[in-house]
Amino acid sequence: MAEIRRETQHPSGMKLGDILFALFKRKRTIIVCAVVGIIAAAAVYFLFPPSYESQAKLLVRYVLERSGVDPAEAAGAAAQSGNQAQADRVIGAETEILTSWDLAIQVAEALGPQRLLPPPQDLFSHVVQAVGLKRLLPSSGPSATVAEAAGSIASGLKVVSDKGSNIILISYKNRNPEIAPLVLQELLSRYFVKHLEVHRSAGAFDFVAQQTDQVRARLNQAEDALKSLREKTGIASLKEGSAAITTEAAKAQEQLNAAEADLAEQQALVRQKTDSGSKTWRKKPTDEKANKAKVAGTQAKIETLKARLSDIQRRTKQLSELAPQIEDLERKKEMDEANYKYFAASLEKARIDEALDPTKMPNISAVQRPSPPGLETKKRDKLSLALVGGGVAFGIVLALLRGLVLNQTVGRPLQLETQLHIPLMLSIPYRNGHFGLLRNGSPANPGALTTGRRRAKLAPWDADHFIRPYCDAIRDRLGLYFELNHLTHKPKLVGVTSVSEEGGTSTLAAGLAASLSETNDGKVLLVDVNLGPEEVHPFFKGKPAYPLNKALKPSDSIASAADNLYLATVGSPSTGGPAQLGLKKFFDMMPNMKASDFDYIIFDMPPLDQTSPTWGMAAFMDKLLLVVEAEKNNREGIKRSYGKLIAERNNVAVLVNKSRSYVPKWLDSES
Template sequence: MVETRPLYSCSDSGNVLQPFELLMAIRRLMEEQSLELINAARLPSHSLRDWVAPCFRHGRLMIVSFLVVLAGVILVTWMIPARYEAQVKILVKRERADPVVNLDPNTPLSTPSLTEEDLNSEVELLKSRDLLEKVVAASGLDTQVKQSFLSSVSEVIEGHPGEQVPPSQLRTVRAVRTLAKSLNVEPLRKTKLILVTYESTDPQLSARVLQTLSHLYLEKHVAVHRVPGALDFFQNQTEQYRQRLLQAQRQLDGFGRENGVVAASMEKEISIRKLADFEGDLQKTRARVAETEQRIRTLEQLEAVTPERLTTQVRKLDNPVLMQHLKSNVLDLEMKRSELLNKFTPDYRLVKDIEVQIAQAREALVKEENNPLHEETTDRNTTHEWIKGELAKERTELTALRAEEAASARVVDGYRSQAQQLNQTEMIQQDLLRSAKLAEDNFLLYSRKQEEARIQDALDQRRIVNVSIAEEPTVPALPSSPHRALNLALGGLLACLVSLGLGYTADYLDSTFRTPQEVEVFLNTHVLASLPKN
């Protein structure tokens, strides 16, 4: 806790302390308490006067610092050499289609759309180290590179690479590193363009470096995107399949001469067609044979039940003599029976015998009456004769049909054997044809690809590729940096900030009391009077 004492008091004699004595007492009190005004609580300032007052109190310091900083900015600005920036724009497109190796001759060429990955690939290709080394060698940048103090220190820290690398290669490495820092490659948004800028102190060198870079980039693009040895490969394959095609054709011709066939498939088709025709005729013949046999059996049955002769006239005649004799015989027997009945009883044996004779005579009479004499007249049966004639013809026709069936069966067997043989021949011939067709397709395919590869080589030689220089680099007429007016404006602003900062810092570090309010706050007592400095 800080002890507070009244600074303005009267002594025992009643005399008032002098101002000098009052200030000395305040100083002693500060030393005793070991307090710094820098850590003391200040009265909060809110007025504009309180903010402007430090500028008047430390005006000399602020003016000097402002002039020093501004002079330094002006000196540095005028000492920085002028740098000239050249630019080139490269258009990436997909107008040139890539060839596609496919058996289908109607396959369209591959023309994919341009993507962001394609643009980024071209950007990385422009930044590739081998391309930058070629640019350095072609533009002579390795002879103009100078080693700065910072680069020397960096090499020392990294382990003295100059001791292991030859001087010429070291200069190239430094030139490539400097070129990579000064070269800016970026794709333009929502376009197919790549902007390449390079900045150096020589405008001619800036344009020359970008011209060399664009020329070498086109060569590298062609070398990267082309297939090495494609033309030679397709030429060798074309010749190889041409020889295979000739060999397959010779084998096919030799096979045809040995087997006596020209087109086995066509001959087999003809044989099968004829085989089908003869098999149809054979089936018809067999059906006719079966029909004829059935007709013969039917005729034989009809012949068996059909008489050879037919009755043409039938007459019924009675036998009057026989009838008269039978009737008289019956009458005589009945008379005898009557005579015997007069003499004997009915059960007498002679009577019974007579009755039996009478019954037999009457039965014979009735039978004769029921079966009169028939007189029939017969003649030859024409139906029977027709059946015999048809039967003879059908048997003859059956013999002919069986002979025809046997001949047709032999022909069918012959064509069937021929078709089977032609089937085997066709399989072998089809295999040879497939080999020849495959060799022909491959020969035509590689012939087309050979021509496409030749066209690709011609396009590469004439630099007709998917990238082109949209804007050639030109020698810049005006420097791109430094911007002196901007640097001076920023330098003035920096000088103002530095001077204000120094003034307010000095005022903050100053332990002098400037107002009675500061004394009251620090001492926690009232000030009765204050004397002006002057």
């Protein structure tokens, strides 16, 4: 009948208990790393060269951007500086000027590299030189260059400004308390000059004067050309001249049309009078002459108007041809006049900037001059704390790496259920510096079962032996298992094996056999599959161990090692050496086992390696106890071995031996 299992499902994955187990197991590693970090922090604290800091503050009200060609309205920039975004840009620009490499070079040249980088005199530098690492120190003294001195200024300089504030805080750190305020003072002096160079061109006056002369010359040329064209066309303004000519042409055309109409009327009247006079009355000569004179006058007027209209048309054509040139010259004149006014105003500003004193700029002032140097310990303290914290953190990371990633063994019994999903029957702790179960073999007799570090006189069936409570618990669970699965036949075969060598199977098998023999339910036979026929089980103080085939014969009388407890091996006296129990030989012994008068036969079986006979014998066992050694057996190996065993017969119970609990009980909620 299949085994009835009531397993508690545990979620897979890493749990808090695994992390605590890894940390407390390797607490020495963490302590060592922490001590190394503390030693390094102490060395830095006492050997780190002291640093002195001087501070200054600048108030930036506004910045006038004058490149020498700005419009006169640029003075309104002060009013625009009230905008927060504009103010932040201004402060950012001034910060970049203060931290620029050009300014650092100017300060380094003014003070001198040897003064800024004197030979080091602190203890740390002497230690570095003493150990032969002088090349790691920066250049100093006569070998220092301007670039290296500027680099030291840039590395020690710090410029900050709070958002929304127009105050710039400038600080400089140096190991020499006399150099710190000196560098800061020189930096501020050079900054004001650099500010004018950036925002107000130093050659503005000459540049603007030259530009003004060029614009004035172009303006004169445009005026002369425009004057010549106006004289040629006879107009003062293109727009007004075009309108006047158009009006004059229209008026002349109107007069010409009127004159032609008058001429036609007069000619018609003369013809009419001539025709009527010849028929009715004779016209006076004076009237005829007057009419002809009037007609002649009208004709002369028409000719004059035509000549005038022709002249107007000629002038109109000439004006239309010269109009583009006049318009271009007028536009050019307007632009040159605007440019001339622009450069005239800029010339006046450049003249003012030329004479402006950098130290008396109204928009930037020093709120605080360089303060006396003060000892600065923040960097040293932060570095010391970082070393201490880094040592502890490195120890924790190393412990977690080794315990959770690199180490693939089963450290905690609960890992069998949470990670391998293998039900756990019992775990036997590592107690009082001794292994939970004793190892197989000894230097004198490698094949024998030894007591290891425990006292040889204390046998597993002794009431004081620590294994007895665990063996009694296993006995009770085996009895419950046999009852639930209706296993009432005799003898009941129980095998004890391990995943690897020295798993403690011999101690467990002997203790379990002794525990079963005390129930008065019948005789118990302990079969040691690991020993040869002439070897003696040390637990039984030299009492003989009989061959298995002899112990199973009902007719043979064998001596008991204890009450209802008998000892046997699988070898024969003729073979000698380690036992060789194959599957066929074991199968041939099955009738004798069933016919024997033993109630339980406990097999102390070899570990599960590739050539172990345990693989074949396991299927014949009514119950197989698989011992896993904590912190030694690989999880994948355990999983493969367990899977292979239950594939043959689902009768395997797993025990964890030598389990340790490194976590304090008040912190270990899973213990």
